[in-house]
Amino acid sequence: MTPNRIAYWVSEKKMKKLNWFEFEGVCNNFGYELFKLDLESDLESQGGFNVLLHKLTDTIALANNGDEKCSNTIRLIETYISRHPELVVIDPIPNVRQLLDRYMAYSIIAATDLYKYDVFTPTFCEIVTNSKEETEVQLKNHNVRFPFICKHVLGHGSKQAHEMVIVFNKDSLDACKSPCVVQTFINHNATLYKIFIVGEQYYYIERPSLKNFYPCNEKPIFFYSSDVSKADSTSSLSVLDKEDEVIRRSSPDPNIMGKIASTIRKAFNMDLLGIDVVIENFTGKYAIIDVNAYPGYDGFPNFFYALLELIKEKEAKRDLKIKSVIDRN
Numbered sequence: 001m002t003p004n005r006i007a008y009w010v011s012e013k014k015m016k017k018l019n020w021f022e023f024e025g026v027c028n029n030f031g032y033e034l035f036k037l038d039l040e041s042d043l044e045s046q047g048g049f050n051v052l053l054h055k056l057t058d059t060i061a062l063a064n065n066g067d068e069k070c071s072n073t074i075r076l077i078e079t080y081i082s083r084h085p086e087l088v089v090i091d092p093i094p095n096v097r098q099l100l101d102r103y104m105a106y107s108i109i110a111a112t113d114l115y116k117y118d119v120f121t122p123t124f125c126e127i128v129t130n131s132k133e134e135t136e137v138q139l140k141n142h143n144v145r146f147p148f149i150c151k152h153v154l155g156h157g158s159k160q161a162h163e164m165v166i167v168f169n170k171d172s173l174d175a176c177k178s179p180c181v182v183q184t185f186i187n188h189n190a191t192l193y194k195i196f197i198v199g200e201q202y203y204y205i206e207r208p209s210l211k212n213f214y215p216c217n218e219k220p221i222f223f224y225s226s227d228v229s230k231a232d233s234t235s236s237l238s239v240l241d242k243e244d245e246v247i248r249r250s251s252p253d254p255n256i257m258g259k260i261a262s263t264i265r266k267a268f269n270m271d272l273l274g275i276d277v278v279i280e281n282f283t284g285k286y287a288i289i290d291v292n293a294y295p296g297y298d299g300f301p302n303f304f305y306a307l308l309e310l311i312k313e314k315e316a317k318r319d320l321k322i323k324s325v326i327d328r329n
């Protein structure tokens with residue numbers, strides 16, 4: 001094993017956004033060498049490394065979609081990982097896969113015990129048909145109510161994954177194009193909280209979100225999620241209706257946010273996560289509407305130090321495991 005070498009693969013876009021060169025400096029200061037993995041060439045010949053840090057959601061999504069080059073890349077990485085069981089992988093590829101499928105992700109959240117803390121995931125179901133009648137039956141069976149939000153089943157890795165539509169009535173059911181997941185719309189006064197997780201550390205920030213919507217005869221509203229909930233988004237869909245301005249806003253309880261962070265991290269068995277939470281008007285309950293792999297971490301204080309801290313912890317755990325196996329034999 002080669003000590004202190006961290007291989008990473010994240011997109012150029014993410015490197016720019018995160019000021020990646022700063023991470024290189026932090027790693028060097030702590031005696032680590034950071035290098036970008038070349039996915040086009042043989043992994044074994046790139047020198048040993050004992051940590052792999054990646055955001056390969058786009059590549060995994062393309063591979064799932066039959067892209068041959070991406071399938072090959074993922075196969076090579078998975079083979080490398082299986083040949084090097086001592087490698088610390090942040091995050092393991094099968095765990096990241098859970099988040100590429102929104103239906104799977106919502107099912108995992110729904111199976112946690114967060115309901116004990118008044119935290120829920122809005123009722124949802126997968127739509128795999130283009131028949132309005134069958135869709136109506138599905139909605140009824142899963143208690144999905146109007147208005148609902150329809151999202152591509154793919155949660156990451158393409159423009160399509162972020163195209164959404166709000167559906168107000170059954171006359172507009174043909175706006176849902178399968179394969180998709182529909183989720184009851186939760187009114188939350190246009191305020192969203194993003195919890196960013198780096199191992200045991202987490203931090204949450206407030207973001208703009210969609211205004212309140214009610215069942216009505218309106219036509220569906222199509223939007224891109226990236227136009228709504230970025231820090232600098234100023235979508236007209238976020239402007240509260242006059243009569244909704246009087247609805248009381250509640251701030252998140254730090255204990256509940258902590259409970260959400262630790263439970264979701266455990267449920268997905270991942271260390272780099274973003275969780276989108278809204279607080280329902282009137283009930284004050286917390287709805288988890290989305291979980292993302294390796295989010296943007298916009299506003300996370302000292303993100304790179306937290307990331308290196310996580311790497312060190314994972315290495316220490318791995319070393320302990322190796323030692324206990326050696327001691328046993």
Ligand SMILES: Nc1ncnc2c1ncn2[C@@H]1O[C@H](COP(=O)(O)OP(=O)(O)OP(=O)(O)O)[C@@H](O)[C@H]1O
Nearest residue numbers: 122149161162183184185186209210225229289290
């Ligand atoms: N069930 C819901 N109830 C109310 N608003 C919702 C619901 N689901 C999504 N939204 C709104 O739509 C936006 C986009 O939803 P979502 O986070 O699922 O999209 P996404 O493409 O996965 O976004 P990202 O990956 O950037 O977080 C949210 O920020 C929120 O404003």
Ligand SMILES: O=P(O)(O)O[C@H]1[C@H](OP(=O)(O)O)[C@@H](OP(=O)(O)O)[C@@H](O)[C@@H](O)[C@@H]1OP(=O)(O)O
Nearest residue numbers: 014017057155156157274292293294295296297
């Ligand atoms: O655009 P940003 O950098 O902020 O990060 C977004 C990130 O894009 P990037 O990792 O490709 O950059 C998205 O990933 P994909 O679904 O597209 O894979 C997704 O995780 C969003 O939730 C992140 O936004 P945030 O939730 O943090 O606001």
Ligand SMILES: [Mg+2]
Nearest residue numbers: 155290291292
């Ligand atoms: Mg998302």
